[in-house]
Amino acid sequence: MTAQEQEFWDRFRTATGDKTAAPADIFRFGDSAAMSNELLGLVLSGRKRATCSLARWYGPGLAPLPAAGELSLILDGEDQPRCVIRTTSVELRSVRSVDADFARDEGEGDLSLEGWRAEHLEFWQREATRERFTFCEDLDAVLHRFVLVWAE
Secondary structure (H helix, E strand, O other): OOHHHHHHHHHHHHHHOOOOOOOOEEEOOOOOHHHHHHHHHHHHHOOOOEEEEEHHHEOOOOEOOOOOOOEEEEEOOOOOEEEEEEEEEEEEEEHHHOOHHHHHHHOOOOOOHHHHHHHHHHHHHHHHHHHOOOOOOOOEEEEEEEEEEEEO
C-alpha cells in the first residue's frame, strides 16, 4: 500500500468508525486510464454494482479470488484512491453463461446483455493478445457484485 493509499484508508476508517478494517485488494477497473475513470464514475454514481474478470487472473501466485464481505480500495485512472467497495457475492461462470441481470448490474453502456458481450469480448480479446493466450467464451469468469461503502 502506498503512503497515499494508506492515508485514504485511514480517513475511511476514521469516517466509518471501523478501526480494524483492511483492504483485501487495491485495484482500478479497466485497462486504460480513461476506462478506469469512466468505470469509477459509474461506481460513484451507483449505476455500477458489479464487475467481471477472467478466472485465469486469480490463483496461486496471482490475486486471490474476492470473497463476500471483503473491502477493496478502488483507484482512479491516475492510481489515486477514490472509494471503498464491499464485495456482496462472487460467482464463477463461463463467459458464455453470463446473463442479462449481471450485465445490468455491471452498469455499463446501454445495460443490455448484447452491449455487455460486445464490450467485454473486445476487452478480453485485447488482454488475450497482450498476454498471449487464446480467448474463448468457454473460459471461466469471476462475476463480482459489490456495494459502494465510502467515497470522499
